[in-house]
Amino acid sequence: MTNLKEKYYKTVAGAMKEKFGYKSVMATPRMVKVVLSAGTGSFKDEAKKPIVEKSLAAITGQKPLVNKAKKSIASFKLREGMPIGYSVTLRGGRMYDFLDKLINITMPRVKDFRGINPEAIDDSGNLTIGFKDHVAFPETAGDDARNAFGLGITLVTSAKSKEEAVELLKLIGVPFYKNEQ
Numbered sequence: 001m002t003n004l005k006e007k008y009y010k011t012v013a014g015a016m017k018e019k020f021g022y023k024s025v026m027a028t029p030r031m032v033k034v035v036l037s038a039g040t041g042s043f044k045d046e047a048k049k050p051i052v053e054k055s056l057a058a059i060t061g062q063k064p065l066v067n068k069a070k071k072s073i074a075s076f077k078l079r080e081g082m083p084i085g086y087s088v089t090l091r092g093g094r095m096y097d098f099l100d101k102l103i104n105i106t107m108p109r110v111k112d113f114r115g116i117n118p119e120a121i122d123d124s125g126n127l128t129i130g131f132k133d134h135v136a137f138p139e140t141a142g143d144d145a146r147n148a149f150g151l152g153i154t155l156v157t158s159a160k161s162k163e164e165a166v167e168l169l170k171l172i173g174v175p176f177y178k179n180e181q
Contacts, residue, residue: 012028012168012171013030015171016029016164016168016171019167020167028168029125029158029160029164029165029168030157031096031158032156033089033090033095034091034095034098034099034153034154035153036059036088036090036151037085037087037088037154038056038086038087038134038151040052040084040086040149049083055139055140056086056151057088058139059134059137060098061097062088063088064086064087065086065089066086067084068080068084069082069083103172105138106136109138110131114177116129116177117177121162121165121169122162124159125160125162125165125168126154126165127165127174128153128154130150130152130153132150133151134148134151135148157169
């Protein structure tokens with residue numbers, strides 16, 4: 001069992017039960033999945049697309065799914081069925097391992113990182129984080145900066161409200177900054 005998963009079951013669920021008055025620890029919100037996605041539309045050169053796939057596989061430890069265009073759009077020079085991006089869905093142990101790495105290793109490596117805005121959590125309790133380039137991840141440290149690509153990470157929770165999601169993510173260790181209004 002990973003450290004973050006153990007932490008969840010030992011402390012986070014109990015704290016959530018206490019704060020929100022759940023009858024059982026099993027009723028508390030939890031992490032459902034983490035979805036990583038990267039678009040390759042900006043790469044004119046077809047040779048760079050496998051670099052994105054290889055890097056995503058290295059970051060997550062799982063083979064990415066190819067996302068294909070659903071419609072043809074002439075102004076974007078896009079044909080139906082053309083690969084336009086990659087995505088990976090992590091659940092279970094891999095999800096907790098990735099979250100641990102994201103929170104403790106990757107986020108501190110991001111230049112000028114001051115925390116995540118709690119307003120970024122949607123009403124369904126999901127947090128989406130955008131990275132301008134993937135080189136903050138330790139697995140891609142040797143990659144060429146010319147092949148850098150943006151990456152979107154969505155943390156999906158079973159929280160019923162924004163307040164529950166903020167508390168869950170804080171307890172897990174996601175670094176939020178305080179809104180100073």
